[in-house]
Amino acid sequence: MEKKIILTYRKGNILNGCRLNLTKELVNILDLNEEKREFILEYKDKNIFLMATNNDIKEKKSVENGEIKHLTIIMKAGYEKGKNNYKISIPLQVAKMMQLDKIPMVKVKIEKNIIKITGIEKKVVNEVKEERILKREGKIYMITVKKGGSAKTFTAIQIAYFLAVIKKSKVLLISSDTSNDHLFNLLTVEEAQELSKDNNVSIDAVGKITIKKGLKQLVLSSEKKIDYKDYIIEARENLDIIPLESDIFRLTTAKEFTDYQNYMLKFPKVMKQLRKFYDYIIIDGIPVSDIDNFYTEVADKFIIPIVPDEATIRGAINLVQKIGATRIHAIMVSKYRKTAAKDEYLQMLNSWIKKTSIIYPEPVKELAQIEQLIKNKKTIFESESKYLLETQKSFIKVAKDM
Template sequence: MEKKLNISLALKKDGRISQARISLSSDVIEHLKITENERKIKIIYEKEKIQIQKIETKSEFEEIIVKEENKLKKFQTSKNLALEGSGDKGTGKTYYNWKLFIPLPIINDWKITKENREVILSKEIDNKIIIKQYDTREKDMEKKENQISLDTKNKVEIKNGIIFDVKNNKGGVGKTEIAKELGHGFSLLGNKVLIISTDAQNNIIDDLYPEEFIVKKGLKEDVFYGTGEMLRLRENLYYMPLKEYKFSDKFLKAIPEYLDKKRKEFDVIIIDSPPLLEVDKVFVECADKIIIPTFCDRKTIKGVLNLINSDKTVLEKINAIVINRYEDTKVQKEWKNALLEALNGTKILCSTIPKLSFIEQMINNQKTIWEYSNQQALEIQKTYTELLFNLMK
């Protein structure tokens, strides 16, 4: 799996780079098998790529620097990964930030600048990682490809602070995926959007936020003290994470007043709702409209049908059902038809998002569907555009 990262730079008064580093996420540290007490690594730079691996023995690693016509051909050295710790008085936990300081000969060879400092990190076999400079030709191609194709000439603005609840009593059906695509779509239509997470995994951070981020203060702190760490994911698109799963009665009672305040600050609020019934009930009551993501299988569709038939309050608020990762198989066709038949006579829109390898790659690239213009992306954008305008009615 590849990750795109930005090198953090420290500059001298004359503008020259004095220090360059990148933050390493916990999964990379685990891959390298680094610990607090054993964090010495060897850095080998050849063919414009950095290879990093833990030094297993106590022996020193030979330093080498080879140049040809002012071009760095080979460079190798060893150093300790930098480790910064910060404590949380509330939980007593210590959070660690791992930093890799990249030697300046490599930075100079890459011709790194403030405007050109993106790199690609990938995990390799034998507990190695590879870091290479992000190809500027690839960047130019991506700029051409990643044109927002949602028509924003006629912006549709919502000024009522509307709340959407993306819910399903079953987990793992793509609630977060739907929430982030709708959130970015609404923001491109001229609205200030807040996505609120009720999942402490905070997958949207990994999906859309390019930097490593450890949540110290989230939704609960924002509800009680107004100190939650709100992240800006895109222009006009913000995210309020959740730090822990414990929901007290006091917290649940405070949610309605909190959301009323947020209505005045944001045009659109999207709640990535939990499958926990007691907590979900509070958000359903606060929501103006509900979107239900589902898979097209027996268990999930039956759960959706039970929800529609059993709770009149929920039914009145359901605006759309989104069949996610749909495959055109006999079984899925049968359950899709069963769902459409049940919705006959209602005003509920049923949308279908196909299962595509492109979507998997898009998520890996930390993009949304609105940031691509290939044929598959355009087809899915049509579906989301119809859904967006239906939600705004």
């Protein structure tokens, strides 16, 4: 498998850290858990070998002409309890010798309970990229609703996570709503800064996050030669985010209005190019009709999240009639609490949906566990709570046939 290496820099663009996030399979091979996080790292012949610890290991290091030829050390994996994520730091001198600072990408191979990590040459990277371009023609799904507070962003994140981490597809998540960007819903402030590239994320003294270059700049610069990776932040394995800069639709000056027109014109072309790199692109829409319309044009299918009240349900039905039922993949009810009134509204929706092929899973209940997960920047699939099993099943029903 291929994996990205996460690089961090300190002031002066000096490499400060080189990190690899571990999959569950790799964690199991190294026999890691929350209490036991030691493992063996061996470097030789420009390859890294990772192994579980044993009593016979002896640390050693040989240097020739200022370069490490052989290194065996015991290291400790980093652990994020809230996300159950494990990560390892690669010694900077080893990273530079493997040229990971130039091409932050590695091949990971498992050989008899030993993890072999090999750097990727530029030529190979280009060949891999071209192969992926030939194979991929990603589907674009839009999460849309004409009313705020309908769990739109929550829905987009859960579906994107399932497709990327559980289904093992390559997924891009983008937002059209700066007030509720995925970057801040999936990553802590520290993670957002650490995972950004080229200092793309800045944080002020009070913890406010600012995106320096995101979807707006990518779209407006699309006539130039662009490396899409410059705009991407990896939120989870196989799940990338292109954040949206603030105030993109403020439209208070002539330049802002011109930029907005150019954005609408170029956006479909950029999405056509991005399809080549991803299996799925999930667009989190914005509940403003005029702005949302040009996003709608590029989507293949739609998922409509709603809350169980009469106005929202009637609005959803009107939206389906406007877009066309054949383009609606699913309607998802969120924030459900059982009351006679809500059940009456849902019965109205259910009787109408039966006439279509739209997927309609069990309503997602309003749960304290979901609120806590959102606070901890986690998805429902990163929890083992029995109270979330029904919620997980609802999202699986929507995502598995996408």
